[in-house]
Amino acid sequence: MDLLILRHGQSEWNAQGKWQGQADPPLTDLGVQQALRAAEHLRDANFQFDLIASSDLQRAKHTAEIISQTIGGGPVLAQTEFRERHAGAWEGLTRVQIEASWPGAIEEQRWPEGYENDHSVMARLIPALERLRPDQKSVLIVGHAGLIRALDRRVKVPDAAITNHLSGRWYSLKDDLKAGDIADFSEQALLHELE
Numbered sequence: 001m002d003l004l005i006l007r008h009g010q011s012e013w014n015a016q017g018k019w020q021g022q023a024d025p026p027l028t029d030l031g032v033q034q035a036l037r038a039a040e041h042l043r044d045a046n047f048q049f050d051l052i053a054s055s056d057l058q059r060a061k062h063t064a065e066i067i068s069q070t071i072g073g074g075p076v077l078a079q080t081e082f083r084e085r086h087a088g089a090w091e092g093l094t095r096v097q098i099e100a101s102w103p104g105a106i107e108e109q110r111w112p113e114g115y116e117n118d119h120s121v122m123a124r125l126i127p128a129l130e131r132l133r134p135d136q137k138s139v140l141i142v143g144h145a146g147l148i149r150a151l152d153r154r155v156k157v158p159d160a161a162i163t164n165h166l167s168g169r170w171y172s173l174k175d176d177l178k179a180g181d182i183a184d185f186s187e188q189a190l191l192h193e194l195e
Contacts (some may be wrong), residue, residue: 039070088114146177
């Protein structure tokens, strides 16, 4: 099975610079436009998926629904297992606020109480991926940057630079999960293609 896992469009909290974790802010108008432009690019490039799935958090689910409606992918399968990691006490705080209360913690990767580690993320994500039907050869999952970074660490590849919305990575799932190429359907990448 080929998996394309993409980060959702811009949310209200992304626009405010807040750490989201499993909080559930909606997409901004820009996030909706990002999802639409990525969907149009996928459609125009004739990408087809046997299944489109997403996190059940509205920023990911709404992004997936826009893509599915644009490319004719049918209903979106929303699953809690595809959620972003919980950010503990940092949810809803900006980087400046975190730095003020936990100096150097982000840089040193000293996570607050309640922060979900990679092992916990993989314990819910990998079984959910393995439960996908074997006849689904190509699957799009709209998820979150932390989810993609945790997957990259599991398969021991350098983290994909998931700073852009609608960027992510291709993976293949056969006997084991393997990382493929980085995928970037963000506005920045699509504009660069036109240059």
